[in-house]
Amino acid sequence: MIAYLLGLALGATPAASTAPPAQPAGTWVVEDVTVIPADTDEVLAHRTVVIRDGKIERILPQASKTKVKGAAVVDGRGKYLVPGFVDAHVHLSTEGAIRDSKDAAISGLDLGQEHRYDRQIMLNLLKAGVTGVANLGGSAGSDEDLLRLRGEIDAGRMDGPKLYVGKRINGPRAAVAVSPTQPVPASKPESPTTAADGILAVQRARERGYDFIKPYQFLNRETYRAIVEESARQGFITTGHLPELGCASCADRAFAFGHPMTNIAHSEELARFARIEHDLSPKDIEALAQAVSASGMSVTPTLVTLRTIVDMYVHRQVPAVPGGWDASVDAVTRLDWAPPGNRYLSQAFRDQEGADAFSAGYDFARVLTRELWKRKVPLTVGTDAALPGLAFGVSVQQEMVELREIGLKPVEVLRAASINAHRLFDPKAGSGAVRAGERANLVLLDADPLADIQNVGKIAGVFAQGRWLPMAEIERKLAEGEGFERGLQQQLRERKQAAH
Structure with a gap:
């Protein structure tokens, strides 16, 4: 199991936003740019792209010399316009989570009134070209904060990526333990062990306005099936963990693939199935890939996640964040990355x-993911950030490199990072390609990503929710929050000194 949760105790509803009024989407003309639509292998050189009211209005040959009244011009010479990247698996830390935490190290921190903490995280995602994020569940209080953030960003009152907020539904671990050491708690929608409570949990998620459902592995066979089926009836996609194996009420592999989710949240989940039943036999790779392909499920491999966990296990330290991004890791997250908060550095983790x-398992997951790709199973880019060592935003670029290294062509990596995610989380809102009529969530790159996928890190600016943010503007907005960050660090230092 790789999912990394902050583990903060939550419950209170966040305070109302004091954000500024909504900013209009506006009109822009990107001149003489190379367009990489990413839904095909096409490369469209020397194009003029007109963006109006949050959508791509037209893509024209540069020779047309289009003039658009009231439009701001973006110089695209030597640059490449690609779809905005989507992190299909994160666990966003939020100001609401900090406020509600019972951890003495962070409880009661002075966070001000401007949601500065949330804003910094959203800006760092945009800085990395991430214009869409799927949060795969937390507790009630953190989810409440994310639902508020989603509304603020959609309304144009906060800069940030399009947020998709998932409801995590899980049963008590004792219900699927091979040798239970304690009685199974009574079923309830918050931790269901019956089909009825699982269905009710999904229905409540629909009422609350969640975007999708994350089934988790400690659901028994019938509850898991009920949640997957009710989610489909409610119009939810499901992305999460495969059910636990090995107990009387657990699923088996045939059951899991016979009642499929929409998407599997990690290739490591498939490796877990292989480890339990066949001890990671290479012969099992083809069988698992065929089962996924036949089921119709897509997969978010999160290879960088498993690689980072292996790195911590082997080297007993958190791997370095890529150059230039270390400063983006806020003080609260960094505290969670260090012992004793970081369970991946604990002796208990090593002894399991x-x-x-x-x-x-990492090697198995890489080969398996390659086999899934060869069978045309749709892949998406996800990171499990902010797992220790994986900073919000830049970790998406790291995962894109992982997919390139197992054999995907650069355009296929771009497709996984954009179009496939749009098809999964937001199919009614368009394809996510750089095409006329599509939503303007875009990245303008200074270098060709088809020549070298690492060029996805050379970002000139982004269109997020139809608003243009050049890199200089993103950096300026981040710099506005540096004083807040320093204040947060000082508060944590003072608490540490007082504790000693």
Whole structure:
């Protein structure tokens, strides 16, 4: 299991936003740019792209010399316009989570009134070209904060990526333990062990306005099935963990693939199935890939997540954040990355059964993901940030490199990072390609990503929710929050000194 949750105790509803009024989407003309639509292998050189009211209005040959009244001009010479990237698997830390935490190290921190903490995280995502994010669940209080953030960004009152907020539904671990050491708690919608409570949990998620459902692995067979089926009836996609194996009420592999989710949240989930039943046998790769392909599920591999966990296990330290991004990790997150908050550096983590197979599991997951790609299983880019070592935003670029290294062509990596995610989370809002009529969530790159996928890190600016933010403007807005960050660090230092 890789999912990394902040583990903060939450419950209170966040205070109302004091954000500024909505900013209009406006009109822009990107001149003489190379367009990479990403839904095909096309490359459209020397194009003029007209963006109006949050959508791509026209894509024309540069020779047309189009003039658009009231439009601001963006110089696209030597640059490449690609779809905005989507992180299909994150666990966003929020100001609401900090406020509600019972952890003495962070509880009661003075966060001000301007949602500065949330704004910095959203800006760092945009800085990396991430214009869409799927949050795969937290507790009630953190989800409440994210639903508020989603509304602020959609309304144009906050700069940030399009947020998709998932409801995590899980049963008590004791309900699927092979050798239970305690009685199974009574079923309730918050932790269901019956089909009825699982259905009610999904229905409540629909009433609350969640975007999708995340089934988790400690659901028994019938509850898991009920949640997946009710989610489909409610119009939800499901992306999460495969059910646990090995107990009387657990699923088996045939059941899991016979009642599929929309998407599997990690290739490591498939490696877990292989480890339990066949001890990571290479012969099982083809069988698993065929089962996924036949089921119709897509997969978010999160290879960089498993690689980072292996790195911590082997080297006993958090791997370095890529150059230039270390400063983007806020003080609260960094505290969670250090012992004792970081469970991946604990002796208990090292002592767990099967820990010595983590490296083999990463190799297995890479080969399996390549086999899924060869079978045309749709892949998306996800990171599990902010797992220790994986900063919000830049980790998306790291995962794109991982997919390139297992064999995907650069345009296929771009497709996984954009179009496939749009098809998964937001199919009614268009394809996500750089095409006329599509929503203007775009990245303008200074170098060709088809020549070298690492060029996805060379960002000139982004269109987010139809608003143009050049990199200089993103950096300026981030700099406005540096004083807040320093104040947060000072508060944490003072608490640490007082504790000693």
